[in-house]
Amino acid sequence: MPEQLSLTLPVRPALGRDDFFVSPANVMALGLIDMWPNWPGSKLLLVGPKGSGKTHLTHVWATQSNAVILNARDLSEDRIPDLAKGPVAVxxxxxxxxxxxxxxxxxxxxxxxxxxxxxxxxxxxxxPNHWQLELPDLLSRMQGTTVAALEQPDDILLSVIMAKQFADRQLTPHPDTIPYLVKNMDRSFEGARRLVEALDRLSLAEQRPITRALAKRVLDATV
Incomplete structure (x- = not known):
């Protein structure tokens, strides 16, 4: 029997305010975001592990403030005068x-x-002390900025994050799959992202639904 071709669907992250699940791991950071435009010094640092929701909260704030969002690597001197005319997220x-x-x-x-x-x-x-910035003036500005920190997830947040990542990929796992993953996985945002991605690939390759049995195979392969 010839191998079936799998169709990779685009991942469309939901980044609206209603899609952001509030938990003890992020409630303080969200509170500081909501303080805008009354941030101390008119600026804020949003920090946290990879996958913790920094981009999501950035988009929530940008919608509220009509800010421009760009990656630090894409910033150039010629863009600065226009960017500075309104709120901006880097x-x-x-x-x-x-x-x-x-x-x-x-x-x-x-x-x-x-x-x-x-x-x-x-x-x-x-x-920011660990960002290895060589420009002393920039580092001093970062060190003098209020920090909104996103923490590692608890069980509830980890479950919601994985459910959202499956939904972003237009996937519907069996109801017992996420509880099983949360109990047995590397407990981090990045670990959740890797597992969802691996399950998506395996499910597509084998044309199987995402079940606890499939999750066990992926977890066993990561050990």
Missing amino acids: ENVPDIAGDVAAQKALFHLHNLTLAEGNTLLLTGAGE
Whole structure:
């Protein structure tokens, strides 16, 4: 029997406010986001592990504030005057470690945005002291910014995150699959993402539904 071709459907993350599940791991960060536009110094750092919801919260805030969102690697000097005319979010600031030109651009964006009376949201994994930024002036600005921290997930949040990731991929796992995964998996946002991705691939390749038995095979393969 010839092998069936699998159709990979596009992943469309749901990034609206109603799609963000509030738990003890993120309630303080959400509260600080909701303080806008009254952030101390008109700026905020949103930090947390990969997959913890930084991008989701950034989009929630951008919808509320009509902010422009860009990746730190995509920032250039010529864009700064236009960006500084309104609220702006710069994601993945640690990615420009080692790139002094990008760090200078972010430093100038920081200063001009605040000088124009607008607000600035920056995101990254971990505390800014660990971002390995070589530009002292930029590092001092980061260290002087209020931090909204997203923590590692509890069982309820981990279950909701996985359910959302399955839904983003237009997948419906058997009801006992997610509880089984939560009980036996590497307990992290990134671990959840990898498992959902692996189950999606295996389900497509074998044309099987996503069940506890399929989940066990994926978990066993990761040990």
